[in-house]
Amino acid sequence: MAAAQISRQHLVSQVLLRQFTMLDPKGRGWQLQPFDVCNPERRNKLKSPRRCGWVEDFVAFDSASAEDLWGSVETRAPAALAAVQAGTPFADPMHIEALRDLVVLHFVRSHRYRGVYTSAFGTVRVNVRSKLIRQYPEQLRREALRQTGLHLDGSGSLGTFAERLVEQSEVTQDFGSGKLFRTSIENMFNKVRAMASKWHLEVLTAESGQFLIGDNPAVTVRTDATPFSYNMAFGDAHSIVLPIGPRHLLALGPKNTLGSIPRAVVDEINTVQILASDRYVYMHPRSELETFARAKARQRQADRVNR
Template identity: 65%
Template sequence: MATAQQTSRQHLISQVLLKQFTMPGPRGSGWQLLPFDLRNPGRLHKLKSPRACGWAENFVAFDSTSAEELWCAVERRAPAAFSAVHAGIPFADPLHVAALRDLVVLHYVRSHHYRDVHTGAFERSRAGLVGKLISKFPEQLSREALRETGLHLSDPGSLGAFAERLIERSSVVRDHKSGKLFRTSIEDTFYKVRAMASRWGIEVLTPERGQFLIGDNPAVTIRTEGDTTTYGMAFGDAHALVLPIGPRHLLALGPQNVMETVPQALVERLNTVQVHAAERYVYMHPKSGLQEFASLVARQRADQ
């Protein structure tokens, strides 16, 4: 049943969000934006539709229906909220503020970054469990090994290997391999982060000059100290959680609701964060003129 309900091509960046970076393509080809491959900055980058960008294969690999329904509940409220931003009245309706905040949280959780954090945490817990079993339950492990294999295991290496076999057969590991554990985790984390973010306001930033671009890990935690901006820290340690929502607007969860015009230097710093935080691609308006900027930062990123 789970396989039948599965949606294989899953957008990590909402199509409604990517559309904000588009313009009509040539000869009736529909709305298009420019994807930029950070691993191959010198290649010829061709325009594509929002549908062809910002997706991952089987991101939620187990019964994605419930996750898709949750994402859709957030995304269907975005167009009206975007219209309010474009009209300069994003705070006139509390429902628009909530929709924008939820969109930021959605893209923070539904991301390559979150999947990497989840996988890393699981593997660390799994490795730690082996150590705990060896140190705290060596006799029980030895008896179980004797019962299952007929071998008397006593040294840490052989007990560790047997402990790994036991853990491998556990329901938790099976759920991890199937993707069930990740689906549950990503949904639970969305609700948890949304509750934390409900105490934050929405800052709507507009460039004094230039445009914003958006990466494929688009919602990024940042801390700013003077002219230095760092990114990727835990949500609770961040000064803001930012998400570009178009060439002329970027959202930041911060202390209060405010609309603000920001200088080009800050726009470039925020765009640099998008490039460095990205998995592989950044996306931009076809007439943004940001290809050279993305190429330069991509090469700096590769040298780090």
């Protein structure tokens, strides 16, 4: 029997979102504060982790396969996060692996990766069509005559038929169904996981202030200039950073480190989370970060208008 499609898929693991919650005094359970960076003047109500950080049918084909893969990481996260809270993340090698995999999971399972994937497929599709017209015009004409009974003369009609062949191809059909994306994202997870295994883990605590977390939470950064640059290729980055609670941040680095970072760097990381987000960031309800987020979201809007 085929596994059921899981429609509501969390891109930000609930186990992470729970770290930013507080128990609601009105009896609604554990709640966190969402903030809509695309509508910075909007007032957002507190929500439970279950209602935040998810996308409907992110993996639209056989999502159970991907969910099993993500689950292999998320089930190991609670014990590792508890070790961070206790100040002992390096006491057990399994905790180090679990935390590093948590960074990789949120780097790959993201709005950003889906955007890169979609753009890359579009580029390849255009290139294949152009190659068919440029290198195989006679074969195209013969195939058009065979399929349609028409003799194609101009480049326009030849291009239209080439596009028809591309549309009919198995790869394009798999792209449309979501099968290709599921295969791509699972392969990318395994590839980045292998690359990240050569890095070590930094567990960093905010000296003051709090972290917030965006809906693209694991972000590549370069820290050789201020403001930090972000969203570069994995191989070009100094690190991938992932907030794992109001006080703690994971970063991939050259050696295992348990350290602290000043308020100025906390603010830089929070700025990156806001600018790199797709739509939302999330924070502890008593973090007092909403004013900060609103200012940075306005800046983001202005920057995009001026591009």
